[in-house]
Amino acid sequence: MAEQSGLGFGPDEDPFKVVRGGFYRRWMQMLPDLEELTGVVATLRGTTEDQWVPAWRAAGRRHEEAGDRLLAEGRHDAARAEHLLAKTFYAIGRFPGGTTPLKAEVGADCARAYRKACAHLDPPMEVVDIPCDGRVIRAHFRAPRADRPAPAVLIMCGSDVFKEDRGWAAEHALRNGLASLVMDAPGTGENPFPWEPESVVAWVAALDALAARPEVDGARLGAYGISRGGYSVMQLAGTVPERLRAVIAVAGHPFGYRMGPEELAAFVAARNRRSAHHFGEPGGPPSFPAWSAEKEEAIFRRWALSELGLVERIAMPVLMINGARDHLAPIGNIHFMLGSGPVGTRTARIYPEAGHCAFEHSRDWVPASFAWLARELAR
Numbered sequence: 001m002a003e004q005s006g007l008g009f010g011p012d013e014d015p016f017k018v019v020r021g022g023f024y025r026r027w028m029q030m031l032p033d034l035e036e037l038t039g040v041v042a043t044l045r046g047t048t049e050d051q052w053v054p055a056w057r058a059a060g061r062r063h064e065e066a067g068d069r070l071l072a073e074g075r076h077d078a079a080r081a082e083h084l085l086a087k088t089f090y091a092i093g094r095f096p097g098g099t100t101p102l103k104a105e106v107g108a109d110c111a112r113a114y115r116k117a118c119a120h121l122d123p124p125m126e127v128v129d130i131p132c133d134g135r136v137i138r139a140h141f142r143a144p145r146a147d148r149p150a151p152a153v154l155i156m157c158g159s160d161v162f163k164e165d166r167g168w169a170a171e172h173a174l175r176n177g178l179a180s181l182v183m184d185a186p187g188t189g190e191n192p193f194p195w196e197p198e199s200v201v202a203w204v205a206a207l208d209a210l211a212a213r214p215e216v217d218g219a220r221l222g223a224y225g226i227s228r229g230g231y232s233v234m235q236l237a238g239t240v241p242e243r244l245r246a247v248i249a250v251a252g253h254p255f256g257y258r259m260g261p262e263e264l265a266a267f268v269a270a271r272n273r274r275s276a277h278h279f280g281e282p283g284g285p286p287s288f289p290a291w292s293a294e295k296e297e298a299i300f301r302r303w304a305l306s307e308l309g310l311v312e313r314i315a316m317p318v319l320m321i322n323g324a325r326d327h328l329a330p331i332g333n334i335h336f337m338l339g340s341g342p343v344g345t346r347t348a349r350i351y352p353e354a355g356h357c358a359f360e361h362s363r364d365w366v367p368a369s370f371a372w373l374a375r376e377l378a379r
Helices: 022-028 035-043 049-072 076-094 101-117 167-175 197-211 228-239 261-274 293-303 332-338 356-378
Strands: 126-132 135-142 150-156 179-183 216-226 246-250 318-323 346-351
Touching: 022 035, 022 076, 035 049, 049 076, 049 101, 076 101, 126 197, 135 167, 135 197, 150 167, 150 197, 150 228, 150 356, 167 179, 167 356, 179 197, 197 216, 197 228, 216 228, 216 356, 228 246, 228 318, 246 356, 261 293, 318 332, 318 356, 332 346, 346 356
Parallel strands: 150 179, 150 216, 216 246, 246 318, 318 346
Antiparallel strands: 126 135, 135 179
């Protein structure tokens, strides 16, 4: 595994700028080393779609074909390793999301390679189609081998990391005796719902599907989300509090915290730094539109848990995790939730020098959070 310590971690690093730091760290935990990753970067002449997607897709195809050959020879473990590498390179190709037809194509490549990689897992991974309001959401289900129904967790993805990149979360669930359903967020991957507050119905449908499984104890359900998924967890918890026994939110925004003028200006500037990096069509608009204080206020009014009347309804145990120097989901969101709602139900892990999601501390908070969830669901 590549060493994170050599990448000069900074809390305000930008994973959308292809330099050593945020971009590399985003993918390195899924790769055995950085050599091939940096090799592909060296071939790029730009990050527009015509340059970006083919380079990463070619790398993914090499590994997928190698995995297919190994699978035909019956070498399942070696084939899985190659197919996971293929998945990761395809995932970089669709980064930051399937927003164009070409990105959608490489997203389909990513899903295909991941399912090949998971074909011989034990316990197995099942691809589940969840109907909801005339649409179908595709998700991944796993359950421990047990003689009784297990508690379960809905693992909720964010805006630009999809379910194929959250297999590690299902593994942690299994280690703690939990079944899991991993699902893309609305507007991403294989979730056809738009990213709108009303699309919480898709998450509710996922809970219904999870509770209906014979392997699952439907009375002991939790939810776990990272980044935008951290917001979705809290929105779901406030929408159907009777359905969830415990939730974990890693980052997430907006909960109800209002930034002051200086913090808001810094937040808007950080968002706008992203829009300087193009991952879209040549000559087209950037993948991230320019941000403003006015847009942030509009988002708050439409999305904040406080504006939706959900804060007081979140009465189950909640664990919140983030870095204090997060420039995308301000740490004030956690402090707001700690000071609001039912007393004694909310706890937090805050890493003072860390940035978004405290990813550099994931080896600490990931196992600790799943252990916490298992304990809460066992009560």
